[in-house]
Amino acid sequence: MSDLFATPPAAPAPQDGEPDQMSIRAQLQRMRPTPYLEGLNPEQREAVENIDGPLLVLAGAGTGKTRVLTTRIGHILATRSAMPWQILAVTFTNKAAREMKNRIGTLIGGNVEGMQWLGTFHSIGVKILRRHAELVGLKSNFTILDTDDQLRLMKQLIQAQGLDEKRWPARQLNTLIDGWKNRGLTPEQVPQDEAYYFAQGNGVRLYSAYQERLKILNACDFGDLLLECLRLFRENPDVLAEYHNKFRYLLVDEYQDTNIAQYLWLRLLAQGSQNICCVGDDDQSIYGWRGAEVDNILRFEEDFPGAKVIRLERNYRSTAHILAAASHLITFNEGRLGKTLHAQIEDDEAEKVTVTSVWDSEEEARTIGDQIEDLQRSGHNLNEIAILVRASFQMRTFEDRFVTMGLNYRVIGGPRFYERAEIRDALAYFRAMVQPADDLAFERIVNTPRRGLGDATLKLVHDHARSRGIPLMEAANELVQTAELKPRPRNALKNLLEQFTHWRTMLASLKHTELAEMILDESGYTEMWQNDKSADAPGRLENLKELVRSMEEFDSLPGFLEHIALVMDRDNAESNEAVSIMTLHSAKGLEFDSVFLPGWEEGLFPHQRALDESGTRGLEEERRLAYVGITRAKKRAKIYVASNRRIHGLWQNSVPSRFLDELPPKHVDVEESQSTYGGYGNSGIGGNIYGKSRFDSSDPFESTYDTPGWKRAKGSGTKKTGKAKQTRYGGGPASSSKVIDGELVAKSVSDTPSQFSQGERVFHQKFGYGTVISIDGNKLLIEFSTGQKRVLDNFVERH
DNA sequence: ACAGTGCAATTTTTT
DNA sequence: ATTGCACTGT
Numbered sequence: 001m002s003d004l005f006a007t008p009p010a011a012p013a014p015q016d017g018e019p020d021q022m023s024i025r026a027q028l029q030r031m032r033p034t035p036y037l038e039g040l041n042p043e044q045r046e047a048v049e050n051i052d053g054p055l056l057v058l059a060g061a062g063t064g065k066t067r068v069l070t071t072r073i074g075h076i077l078a079t080r081s082a083m084p085w086q087i088l089a090v091t092f093t094n095k096a097a098r099e100m101k102n103r104i105g106t107l108i109g110g111n112v113e114g115m116q117w118l119g120t121f122h123s124i125g126v127k128i129l130r131r132h133a134e135l136v137g138l139k140s141n142f143t144i145l146d147t148d149d150q151l152r153l154m155k156q157l158i159q160a161q162g163l164d165e166k167r168w169p170a171r172q173l174n175t176l177i178d179g180w181k182n183r184g185l186t187p188e189q190v191p192q193d194e195a196y197y198f199a200q201g202n203g204v205r206l207y208s209a210y211q212e213r214l215k216i217l218n219a220c221d222f223g224d225l226l227l228e229c230l231r232l233f234r235e236n237p238d239v240l241a242e243y244h245n246k247f248r249y250l251l252v253d254e255y256q257d258t259n260i261a262q263y264l265w266l267r268l269l270a271q272g273s274q275n276i277c278c279v280g281d282d283d284q285s286i287y288g289w290r291g292a293e294v295d296n297i298l299r300f301e302e303d304f305p306g307a308k309v310i311r312l313e314r315n316y317r318s319t320a321h322i323l324a325a326a327s328h329l330i331t332f333n334e335g336r337l338g339k340t341l342h343a344q345i346e347d348d349e350a351e352k353v354t355v356t357s358v359w360d361s362e363e364e365a366r367t368i369g370d371q372i373e374d375l376q377r378s379g380h381n382l383n384e385i386a387i388l389v390r391a392s393f394q395m396r397t398f399e400d401r402f403v404t405m406g407l408n409y410r411v412i413g414g415p416r417f418y419e420r421a422e423i424r425d426a427l428a429y430f431r432a433m434v435q436p437a438d439d440l441a442f443e444r445i446v447n448t449p450r451r452g453l454g455d456a457t458l459k460l461v462h463d464h465a466r467s468r469g470i471p472l473m474e475a476a477n478e479l480v481q482t483a484e485l486k487p488r489p490r491n492a493l494k495n496l497l498e499q500f501t502h503w504r505t506m507l508a509s510l511k512h513t514e515l516a517e518m519i520l521d522e523s524g525y526t527e528m529w530q531n532d533k534s535a536d537a538p539g540r541l542e543n544l545k546e547l548v549r550s551m552e553e554f555d556s557l558p559g560f561l562e563h564i565a566l567v568m569d570r571d572n573a574e575s576n577e578a579v580s581i582m583t584l585h586s587a588k589g590l591e592f593d594s595v596f597l598p599g600w601e602e603g604l605f606p607h608q609r610a611l612d613e614s615g616t617r618g619l620e621e622e623r624r625l626a627y628v629g630i631t632r633a634k635k636r637a638k639i640y641v642a643s644n645r646r647i648h649g650l651w652q653n654s655v656p657s658r659f660l661d662e663l664p665p666k667h668v669d670v671e672e673s674q675s676t677y678g679g680y681g682n683s684g685i686g687g688n689i690y691g692k693s694r695f696d697s698s699d700p701f702e703s704t705y706d707t708p709g710w711k712r713a714k715g716s717g718t719k720k721t722g723k724a725k726q727t728r729y730g731g732g733p734a735s736s737s738k739v740i741d742g743e744l745v746a747k748s749v750s751d752t753p754s755q756f757s758q759g760e761r762v763f764h765q766k767f768g769y770g771t772v773i774s775i776d777g778n779k780l781l782i783e784f785s786t787g788q789k790r791v792l793d794n795f796v797e798r799h
Numbered sequence: 800a801c802a803g804t805g806c807a808a809t810t811t812t813t814t
Numbered sequence: 815a816t817t818g819c820a821c822t823g824t
Contacts, residue, residue, distance in 0.1 A: 649815040
């Protein structure tokens with residue numbers, strides 16, 4: 001390994017095609033010996049300088065993870081251990097990639113264009129795949145499908161198999177196949193027993209059928225971008241060797257989020273230099289539900305023999321109270337490598353973490369709104385304030401309240417620009433024009449706007465295409481020459497095809513943005529929305545304009561299409577001051593002075609579904625989510641519990657989250673809600689029928705552990721009792737009297753897929769009593785008096 | 800071909 | 815309560 005230093009890759013004489021080599025060398029020359037290492041703490045410095053061999057950097061929240069990563073790259077460059085294009089640096093999101101690029105730019109003073117292999121897993125996957133497409137049965141101009149396209153394709157396949165789409169939804173098949181792909185499994189590799197998961201043993205059959213269709217369409221889905229790379233490397237050792245040779249250093253961000261396919265991909269590539277550095281935090285792994293394997297990070301030392309592990313535990317972000325709360329909470333997780341954050345910020349005035357009990361979600365929004373106004377009055381910037389929710393339906397209450405208050409807010413996340421229907425329609429037009437063989441694009445827009453080309457006509461085109469083995473557009477072209485179609489649809493179709501031909505002739509002569517506008521206008525698509533009277537039509541037209549505007553940055557239509565296939569996000573640099581509202585998931589990686597954490601109730605947080613579907617594993621992931629939430633706060637973390645919440649239109653009274661009991665009382669203040677109105681006299685919903693609530697006792701943290709349901713839920717209650725403050729939980733009778741112990745908690749922690757058994761008597765809100773006939777995961781087939789129904793198990797209860 | 804009706808589900812999200 | 819969907823009837 002050390003001979004890398006003995007014989008540095010000898011910056012050769014400048015060659016054509018190696019971008020900006022001279023300028024980078026010149027920049028490096030100008031650098032002082034190691035100014036970039038100053039200001040790093042010893043662990044960070046070790047992580048930066050230790051560039052040979054496998055290294056895992058366990059970087060807790062706020063410990064300077066990105067700084068280490070970028071400085072390390074800077075160091076590799078400065079020591080001439082590798083040239084920019086010999087470094088492979090992967091991230092998960094485009095945002096992270098962009099940020100890293102910027103920071104490296106600042107570090108080395110400018111040009112980072114030489115770093116061609118800094119990007120997301122997927123973008124690097126595409127890059128590799130396009131070079132060797134023919135080796136895996138694709139052409140190098142293959143299209144990349146998104147979820148929408150995938151679903152439509154799968155729906156077709158399910159129909160083709162004569163299966164009932166209601167019973168076997170495409171969505172579910174997609175999840176299944178996606179799961180297999182995440183685990184790096186091709187259809188042949190899917191384990192026997194799993195092959196039967198979908199529609200009585202059709203799972204794998206559909207998977208291979210799907211893959212065959214993709215090949216015919218010359219298309220890949222996101223999973224394939226990695227999976228096909230794996231196949232490429234395995235079947236072509238020479239190709240793999242080429243990349244071994246190329247990549248001297250590998251760096252991976254957010255390693256705890258990698259799935260198995262990504263792990264295999266990395267491992268194959270790392271076999272070359274062995275210089276792989278993964279940075280991550282097992283305590284922040286919150287994407288298990290979409291295939292991330294915490295195990296990857298937990299097993300690092302076995303996977304990469306001789307690996308070093310460096311822990312970054314000095315936190316530069318939060319106050320000691322906040323860190324203590326988060327650290328204590330996370331110790332309740334068992335599957336973790338273990339790390340303790342130490343506060344570097346000293347602040348004797350620091351506020352403790354607060355827990356506030358409120359009556360319902362509206363009081364919650366009111367209280368938080370008022371507190372934000374207070375902060376604002378005392379000079380805090382709204383951009384430094386965030387509300388982090390578990391589920392997006394919680395956002396609405398806050399939006400409603402903030403609109404009434406006139407408080408500026410912004411919702412982060414939500415539907416992405418490029419996923420909106422109007423944008424996808426427009427893109428489908430462009431795709432169908434650029435790639436006449438793109439059947440999915442053609443299908444999408446053939447009758448949008450309405451042209452009178454319905455199912456009947458489409459079926460004829462399909463059949464013709466199928467029998468001739470040609471793309472839909474071509475088949476349509478042939479069909480309109482014949483008399484097989486009725487005059488009306490025939491003309492409509494002929495018109496459309498002629499328009500496409502017309503547009504294609506303009507491709508060379510017209511500027512791509514003008515052509516785009518022309519297509520949208522001439523096709524009648526713009527008109528369709530102009531005539532639409534619904535409230536969001538103007539917004540959609542605005543989006544279409546925005547789309548054309550964003551095309552300006554690219555020099556051709558195909559170039560633009562390639563870009564957006566991978567980069568589904570858009571920079572919205574909103575400059576005005578506003579409170580951010582987002583989910584806990586989308587808050588990862590961000591930080592705010594003040595963080596509000598509403599909805600800490602059993603069933604919502606931890607979410608019932610996480611518990612039901614993944615048991616203890618699910619609970620631990622929820623706990624990590626709580627950890628992520630708290631550690632976003634620099635100065636203030638404020639938690640809220642509502643006694644009542646409306647779920648699916650029904651009012652339910654709720655049990656405070658078990659996570660509250662896992663916070664260290666020493667660092668927490670329990671507060672009364674500021675706005676106490678709203679509680680009194682409202683006993684109709686869940687009056688104090690159970691007598692004294694456990695929150696009437698003196699110490700909430702202690703008392704909750706005495707609840708039988710609590711003990712059952714947790715398995716063991718091993719927390720010490722003697723405690724400090726005599727703080728009251730819910731203060732007024734309004735909030736304290738509504739809590740009913742038990743059931744929800746007790747039943748939440750089950751490791752079994754379904755807690756029901758065959759032949760059992762159950763009750764359903766709507767269908768009444770019934771008997772369980774069969775069980776498929778969490779889906780039950782039940783015989784009711786009105787007939788058999790398929791129901792999710794959380795919709796019925798034992799009887 | 801399309802509009803209106805009834806039924807079922809409803810965590811988290813990137814590429 | 816709301817919403818998105820599949821099916822039915824014109």
